[in-house]
Amino acid sequence: MNDTTPNIALWYGDYTTGRAKDAIMALIDEHDEREEELPLTTLKERMTTLFQASTNKDDLWLQWQKVYQTTNGKTKRITAIATELEMIKSRLPTSSVTSFAQRQRLLDAMDNRLRRVVEPQLRDGDTWLTMVETAERYDATLFKTGAYGRSDNSGSKQHKPSTSKATTKTTTTSKPKSKYVKKTTTKKGKPDKHQQKKIAIVCLRSLRSLRRYS
Secondary structure, three states: OOOOOOOHHHHHHHOOOHHHHHHHHHHHHHHHHOOOOOOHHHHHHHHHHHOOOOOOHHHHHHHHHOOOOEEOOEEOOHHHHHHHHHHHHHHOOOOOOOHHHHHHHHHHHOOHHHHHHHHHHOOOOOOHHHHHHHHHHHHHHHHHHOHHHOOOOHHHOOOOOOHHHHHHHHHHHHHHHHHHHHHHOOOOOOOOHHHHHHHHHHHHHHHHHHHHHO
8 A cells, every 4th residue: 555545545544543533534525525536645735734843833823814614716614624723723822722712713714604694593602512513504504505606796786778778769769750850841842831821812912902003
């Protein structure tokens, strides 16, 4: 057996205990969700990150602050996030992270959709284990329903009518006006009814004048 043996990462998991085993199992579950085999290189990188020398306190604190459930559109199981936070905390000085700070950090690391349903269910007296179990229950539901695969702001889109339709309506309403103008336009050289009436009056007046002098 060597590093090229199929599913070698699973064998590494069988030979670990305690926190290391929890970290490996969380990583295996994470890849099982995507139906992928856990690469040994990924396993080694994760274990090196979680169990580096305790003298690197600054690096560990930065890691603690950068743990998030959803990164670049990819969402992990909240179990993996809780495990990672617990591992990093165990490498930090004992009094550096209080129970309240650990609890708050997990909430901050959650995907917004999970936090919205988990936070109202928590009570001040809840232990870390109770909090994680509550988060795991709702997290499983969100994964099962495919909620993580949908955009968090999908309902904010508004339909706007296209400008081409408005232009078409304006064009069609202007057509009757041009037709109306054509209908009321008289033919060139032919007097209209008002002009004909004026000519008739002038003719009558002329006839009357002639009769007076005859």
